[in-house]
Amino acid sequence: MFGLDKKDSTLLLIVALLTMLAPFILNPFPTDSGLAQFNAGYPDLMQRFVIFGIFAIGFNILFGLTGYLSFGHAAFLGVGSYSAVWMFKLLSMNILPAILLSVVIAGLFALVIGFVSLRRTGIYFSILTLAFAQMSFALAYSVLTPLTNGETGLQLTLDDPRILGASATADGSIPVTNLFGLEMRAATDMVVGPWSFTFSVGYYVCAVVMLISFYLAIRIFRSPFGMMLRAIKSNQQRLNYTGLNPKPYTLAAFVISGMYAGLAGGLMAAMDPLAGAERMQWTASGEVVLMTILGGAGTLIGPVLGAGAIKYMENIFSKINDNVLHGWFAFLPDGIEDFVVFVIHPFVGKGWHLTLGIIFMLVVTFLPGGLVEGGQRIARFFNRKKADDPKSASTEPAE
Amino acid sequence: MDAIILQVLNGLDKGSAYALIALGLTLIFGTLGVVNFAHGALFMIGAFCSVTLQRILNLSFETVDPTRTDFLGNPLKVKTPYVESWFGPEMGSTIIDWSVPLAILFAIPIMILIGFVMERGLIKHFYKRPHADQILVTFGLAIVLQEVIKYFYGANPIQTPAPEALTGVAQLTSTIVYPIWRIVYFCFAVAIIGAVFAFLQFTTFGMVVRAGMADRETVGLLGIDIDKRFTLMFGLAAAVAGLAGVMYGPINAPNYHMGMDFLVLSFVVVVVGGMGSLPGAVAAGFLLGILESFASMKEVITLVPGINQIIIYLVAIVILLTRPRGLMGRKGVME
């Protein structure tokens, strides 16, 4: 299918199914039950899952294939967001030109930074990219405020000089981002018994873009170009001796992954037209590194899983407060209830960072290949049990 | 002229903190080949050692003073530290006043212990793993350490003042004054750096470690148990970071995320200094500290707006592009 071998086609198909059915899969608990807290199937978080998935897929093309660890990738995402918001402000609320511009600008930005940074390897390269990103962040936060609106972040206003389209709608509010009239924030609820599922236009736009990106990533991984990148990772010197210059290949990989980041940034702005400088801070760059390693660097599906895991923790665990805990354990006798809440309390709500840190340590210690290895182990476990079930191996990544 | 001298002093002072943290990082890089993202957290824990000691010394019993009331109108509970009741108010308050210098004694064993536990319990398993895995596990550890501190001490900064005798300013020349504690901090940093270098240079232990840094395998083949020594080095690096933290407390009040604030900067310092080079790390620390101070002068900012925001990164880029391995980097280390 689409020039992929059977294994890759299966993987793509599964990813497609998972993303298309995400509103169901992520809302497994009835709306009124106590466990509804764990439901992640609302538009904003689903959009974040796939957008950060795109970001991580792109990062993995550079890091997973060439081994070059960029610590400044968030700069491209930030630049993409700023370009997209400026496009909304100046041209039109259609997301297509905005996203195109963000990809192009991020690509150019990556070309310049990559050209300079790739003159060094190893940790020297990492620090160069980090330095460029931190400079972008610091300037965007302060000196470049006319361009970036600094601390507050670039937002749409009622007097934007939009060339194609009105500055404000008839009822005096800011127009909504759309794809040829299809509003990004439009959504439909489907109520099935106690469950409620939300289908959002924005999410499906993001999901389609992610599937295309994922498909392209598979093609890159399987292409001679991808092979060349792996060669760079395994032994750059040997490559040099064979008379090949690895530089253009790494630069190409850098720019491609920068464009992925720009795409993610553009999409993020398309879903929610705001671009803040914090998107470029080193913590944001670090986050995508963590996502990739957590999921499994060098695998196709790993980075997406890692992105999902971290965003899930950030958005779901941080919202569990004592009140919710008491609600869950209300069936226990008072003393025991208080004790259980007391034990869980440090790990949720304002303590969600703690859980995140512990998960990082556990995963990397016991699953050296990241979450993907966890999946593989489970798959192998089931394979041994029911060798005749072909479906269970399907979550296994291609790498 | 005075302004320039003052900024050099400021730079040396900032540089002291950078150099001390970078020194510990390089020891771990150089000896163990581990990227330790938890090093900033060790610095932070050092600072909280002195907060903890201060808390211990201030442990108090309460007596009710019926003549005064608290904010709810109840009788006021007056707290008296045990130390003051044991040693008399005067001696007691002197001990509390000197809690930061005392915390040095308190911090050394704790930091070495933390270093040992970290190395034996966690880092040891990651020697053969890719650097990316090391980053993930030490970053996770850094988050955990920092959240634990936040759980017990809150997110607000907590003052750990210097002893009364060492606060205030010293008159250096007729026109230049400088805070005494900052001078103390600089001297302290120089002493620690000197001690670490002397230790590595003049003791047999240090010689073995240096040999191990250069070629671990050969040293191992000679029948030397290099692992044990490397564990000790990890403890030493943790102690250096911790002491830097203890002494930094009076300059800026410790808070739970101060480690993260320094982490990225200290990585830049280490790399600018050159991977695997201890003198490089120290030199880069002081160099970046001084340049950062000059960049924050109004005259410079007017000339180049925003330069104070980016100077460190700009210098890093320039140095790394002109000198491929930083100031004094060794060939083949994490390249």
Next chain:
Amino acid sequence: MSKLNVTRRGVIKTGAVAGAGLALPTYLSAASHSGYTNAPTGSTVTLGFNVPQTGPYADEGADELRAYELAVEHLNGGGDGGMLSTFSSKALDGTGILGKKVEYVTGDTQTKSDAARASAKSMIEKDGAIMITGGSSSGVAIAVQGLCQEAGVIFMAGLTHSNDTTGKDKKANGFRHFFNGYMSGAALAPVLAKMYGNDRKAYHLTADYTWGWTQQESIAAATEALGWETVNNVLTPLAATDFSSYIAPVLNSGADVLVLNHYGGNMVNSLTNAVQFGLREKVVNGKDFEIVVPLYSRLMAKGAGANVKGIFGSTNWHWSLQDEGSKAFVKSFGTKYGFPPSQAAHTCYVQTLLYADAAQRAGSFNPCAIAEALEGFEFDGLGNGPTLYRAEDHQCFKDVLVVKGKDNPTSEFDLLEIVEVTPRAQVEYAPDHPMFAGGSLGSCNPGA
């Protein structure tokens, strides 16, 4: 995983037939059945408390959350009722809002615009929150205010001090009870002139982002009007931890007052460093050198420790106020948590009450009805004297406190003493004041 899918798909298939007719357009789509976003249908109404729970402002966020929980308790008739008994409007009766029990969800802003918006969105999209409130920085407040405007819910700002929140970034769905940079300047300047004289030379250190700029502009304008001279204004990076290289040039600049336009960790460090450099013992131009911190908070004062003694600043509210409203609030907060509330806690508590009261008076949760009830609303008994929610920019006008670091604190909470309660008339300004110009409220958005 795949097995799970099959079973669920089975469930859905059977359910879909029945559910097809039930598929309803939601709050965000063009046509809605309810008329406004997240109209409460059951016996409860959900409020969203979006405060920093991680990052440098986590303690402030925790105090805000305590205040919100207390407010919810009081609205539902629990506790001692707190300020409900002193509030001039008697619409609320302790049976929730409009007969619906108040419930709440919490989230973490991380003091980042992106995270704050994500958290607010999840409250709106997933939990059905009808109102979002909280925050501890202006960047976050403005970002979330913009989001609430688009989504069609009310935003009751928490701690946000930038002029822009109700100035160039004001929104029809957003309301601020907290005071702002202009008011700080207007309240502080006369006190400073009285204490320190009219011929002072001020040196400003300013946090290099929008809040810092607007505050610096306000303070400089207010002090210059009284004869002060602004010698210099140096912008400091947000990420700065050591301010020595910014403080040292002050020594020989000829200035005799240092104004620190910093907040949070920046303020603690810059003040600590300034004291370290002996600025307080210095004599310049024959006058004692003085330091001013225009925006004070008790939590920050605690972080700065002994360094705050004798230093002037302004604050929105302080627990030592002796009016009935403040006393009632301090009593119920102190009884429940064991220590007095901060100004952030106060503003958040009051905002929740004001929202509830507006809904009660309007007889509806429709954001437009609530906005109408809040606009031009005059009230008293909430701790700051007679207060007006001005219709033109949704800013509250009330007395502002000028405070000073206490020389002999009796407890770890007793750090500030009130020097003057600046009357409301003195801090009022025209809605089209140049420092607030450039934006417009737009029209209220019910999200339908």
